[in-house]
Amino acid sequence: MRPNHAELLVVNGVNGLLIGLNADGTQKSAKFISGIGSPPGAGTLFGLATSSSGLYFVNDGTNTLNLLSNPL
DSSP, rough: OOOTTTTTEEEEETTOEEEOOOTTTEEEEEEEOSSSTTTTTTTEEEOOOOOTTEEEEEETTEEEEEEEEEOO
């Protein structure tokens, strides 16, 4: 869950999108969060963790842990 929001964040490993879902399961928002792959982020995103600083995610395309300060 995203702190201070009623939103579940997930990544789609096929199309590279970070997706925000409402409590009823409807999609609230979507955003590409990596420039690696085609489309950006495809096959590279996993391992989400939220913090007061933002959203941490693993980018397998660059083998790095990244911080996204403004997720959605």
